[in-house]
Amino acid sequence: MIRLALWLLGGLLLGGIVHLATVLMLPRMATQDAYARVSAVAPINAVIPMPPPTPEKAMMPFMDPAFAVSVCRYDLSRGTLKFSVPISPAYTSVSFYTRSDIAYYAINDRAAGRRVIELDLMTTEQRAALPEDQEITAADRLIVTSPTSTGLIVIRALASEPGLMSAARAALAAAQCRPQ
Amino acid sequence: MRLLFGSVFAFAIAAAIGLGATWIALTRGTAYGGVTIGVWTAWPKSGTPGIDPYARAMVARTGELPVGSGDGVAFYARNDDAGQALDGRCDVLMGGITPQARFWTITLYDPEGRLVANSVQRQGFTSQEIIRKSDGSFEIVVGPRARPGNWLPTGGVERYVLVLRLYDTPIGVATRTGRDAPMPSITKRACL
Numbered sequence: 001m002i003r004l005a006l007w008l009l010g011g012l013l014l015g016g017i018v019h020l021a022t023v024l025m026l027p028r029m030a031t032q033d034a035y036a037r038v039s040a041v042a043p044i045n046a047v048i049p050m051p052p053p054t055p056e057k058a059m060m061p062f063m064d065p066a067f068a069v070s071v072c073r074y075d076l077s078r079g080t081l082k083f084s085v086p087i088s089p090a091y092t093s094v095s096f097y098t099r100s101d102i103a104y105y106a107i108n109d110r111a112a113g114r115r116v117i118e119l120d121l122m123t124t125e126q127r128a129a130l131p132e133d134q135e136i137t138a139a140d141r142l143i144v145t146s147p148t149s150t151g152l153i154v155i156r157a158l159a160s161e162p163g164l165m166s167a168a169r170a171a172l173a174a175a176q177c178r179p180q
Numbered sequence: 181m182r183l184l185f186g187s188v189f190a191f192a193i194a195a196a197i198g199l200g201a202t203w204i205a206l207t208r209g210t211a212y213g214g215v216t217i218g219v220w221t222a223w224p225k226s227g228t229p230g231i232d233p234y235a236r237a238m239v240a241r242t243g244e245l246p247v248g249s250g251d252g253v254a255f256y257a258r259n260d261d262a263g264q265a266l267d268g269r270c271d272v273l274m275g276g277i278t279p280q281a282r283f284w285t286i287t288l289y290d291p292e293g294r295l296v297a298n299s300v301q302r303q304g305f306t307s308q309e310i311i312r313k314s315d316g317s318f319e320i321v322v323g324p325r326a327r328p329g330n331w332l333p334t335g336g337v338e339r340y341v342l343v344l345r346l347y348d349t350p351i352g353v354a355t356r357t358g359r360d361a362p363m364p365s366i367t368k369r370a371c372l
Contacts, residue, residue: 007186011193018198023205023237030240037243053295055303061244061293062254064345066285066306090308091283091347095248101239103227106248108348110282147229154245158283158347160308 027100034060034101035073038152042073045081047155047175052165066160068168072153072177076146079179080122087115088157088171089164096121096144097152105144112142119144120180121153153177206238215355220255220344220363224352227253244293252281252347258291258339260366266342268296268334270371271323274342277316279361281349283307288322288332289341296340298333305330318364324372342366 030036037059042048049070053063063069068088074081085094087109094117095106109117119142122130127145155175157168212232213225226235227249239246247254259265260272278284287304290296295303305320311330312318321327324336334340344364351361 003182003186004189007190008193011190012197014190014194015197015201018194019201019205022198022202023233026202026206026237027240030243032243033240034243034245055295055297058294061242062289062343063244064285064287064343065295065303066287093248093251093347095245095251097245097248100236101245102229102231102236103246103248104229106227106250108251110348111250152245156251158285158306160283160306 034097035099035152038071038073042071044073044075045177045179047072047172047177049169049172064156067156067158068165068172070155070172070175072155072175074121074146074151074153074177076121076123076126076149080120080126081177082118082180083121083153083175083177084116084118085155085175086171087112087117088168090160090168091158092117092171093156094119095154095156096146097154098146098148099150100148101152102147104147107142118142121146121177123147123149202237205234206241217255217355217357217361217363219257219259219261219366221257222253222255222351224249224253224355227251228353242293247345249352252345252349253351255344255346255363257342257344257366260368262368264368266322266340266366267368267371268337268340269324271321271325271327271369272366273319273369274322274332274364274366275317275319276364277318277362278307278344278364279346279349279351281307281346281351283347284349285345285347286320286332287343287345288334289343290337291339291341293341296333296335296337298335300326300333302331302333305332336372 093108121144159165159168214221226246284307310318320330322332
């Protein structure tokens with residue numbers, strides 16, 4: 001009886017380890033995560049518009065239908081990236097995600113404070129390799145460091161009324177992400 | 181023999197408990213660090229690099245992208261104020277005011293995060309579209325049949341989720357109570 005209880009206890013402990021291991025492994029094993037879904041349609045280092053979500057078809061679950069969305073799947077292994085987008089009439093935001101869908105940085109039009117959101121994207125190593133004087137002269141240049149060499153930039157413009165959707169799309173159509 | 185039986189028994193328990201707990205944690209939406217105000221729950225930490233492992237696993241499973249914390253925050257409601265699950269065959273009144281934010285949107289999804297089809301192609305409202313009362317508060321009727329004023333159609337689905345997204349808002353990781361963030365109430369009225 002005691003032997004059985006010990007086996008049971010051992011099984012429970014091992015179960016806890018299995019649980020933690022699967023939770024930690026899952027992001028690495030997932031084949032249908034947002035990055036994989038975007039990779040299926042988006043070329044590297046280019047901005048493409050995402051189709052608006054409809055009841056029949058959506059790129060990802062829980063997309064906000066009031067927004068026009070464009071995405072840039074980036075790869076910094078060949079060099080840094082220059083990103084720019086003009087702000088739309090209502091609200092524009094730029095969010096950065098790592099290869100494993102972690103949101104590591106986001107900025108909106110008000111925080112950017114200009115008519116155009118402009119920034120340089122680089123890895124921590126590329127940032128460290130920047131000549132120091134250059135960093136001083138470009139003090140007003142916004143530099144975002146990516147924890148991974150690949151990831152996603154998601155650009156979103158609000159159409160505060162349905163009639164403003166085309167204006168939001170037009171603003172996003174002028175977005176650029178290109179290697180320097 | 182006894183050793184073999186014992187270890188098979190222990191491994192079976194480990195697999196059942198471990199995988200079962202993972203499955204439940206990922207399907208029931210029980211990520212840690214949620215901010216609950218009334219019936220609304222948000223996970224502002226999910227939009228930061230400090231996202232917890234459970235939320236990460238959930239995001240990887242569903243394929244969604246969390247709202248970045250510099251962008252906004254998303255509050256989810258699956259129940260009304262009386263604790264009953266939101267039913268698309270009933271009229272539900274959502275009213276009151278929203279926390280401070282430059283813009284907000286309210287959207288209706290099915291429990292898997294898909295938009296719900298309906299005759300008028302309306303899946304939500306933005307803060308600019310809504311018709312308000314003279315004191316600035318608003319009322320939205322969420323229900324299967326057309327209503328005057330702000331009507332959000334449910335398409336008659338059995339279960340749905342309301343998502344209130346606040347953009348450019350001070351609400352976030354530091355928010356704890358309803359006094360910082362007054363959320364709209366959700367009350368059930370008549371059912372079909």
